Amino acid sequence: ILNVEQSPQSLHVQEGDSTNFTCSFPSSNFYALHWYRWETAKSPEALFVMTLNGDEKKKGRISATLNTKEGYSYLYIKGSQPEDSATYLCACRSSGNTPLVFGKGTRLSVIA
């Protein structure tokens, strides 16, 4: 089973701070990586899908990078706002025939 690890497990930042967190995966067994945003009492919502080494994606104040050679992806949030408080999930698949395997998530709390 593909092992997807996320760090840190949780994070508390002040409003206006920028922050980032990491998703690690086996570099030898990579097909695609997805980032999801999961607010409490809601369903996970897709943020980015990344497939190529060096990919960079951006959506408003949130961006992500991908390094498939070393097996990691970073998610960045610039100028965190209280509405950014959520759990951020990373998920990977090792081929087109396998379902996504999720990490345990990073829980972000932004304090006003």
Added chain:
Amino acid sequence: DAGITQSPRHKVTETGTPVTLRCHQTENHRYMYWYRQDPGHGLRLIHYSYGVKDTDKGEVSDGYSVSRSKTEDFLLTLESATSSQTSVYFCAISSDRAPNYGYTFGSGTRLTVV
């Protein structure tokens, strides 16, 4: 969520009873998935389907069975519920396994086994 609904939203059942959870989609997507979410474990795959009557096991399939007799419905059955199956269950759909296709999740079913 638009296009995918789970029922029931909440259920309390007794140990040893069978329970069926339903996932219904109106998107005509080929792929459907059942995950469970537990503290400290994230989302773990139970079973998935890649077409009508085509299903496969996931990481935590013991004690669960699934059926997909129509494109729009994917049923998850707990054959004899145990307390360890108390969890939040999420259904997800995907139109294709190409890398740029993500999942759309249902709202979840909170199951408590007493």
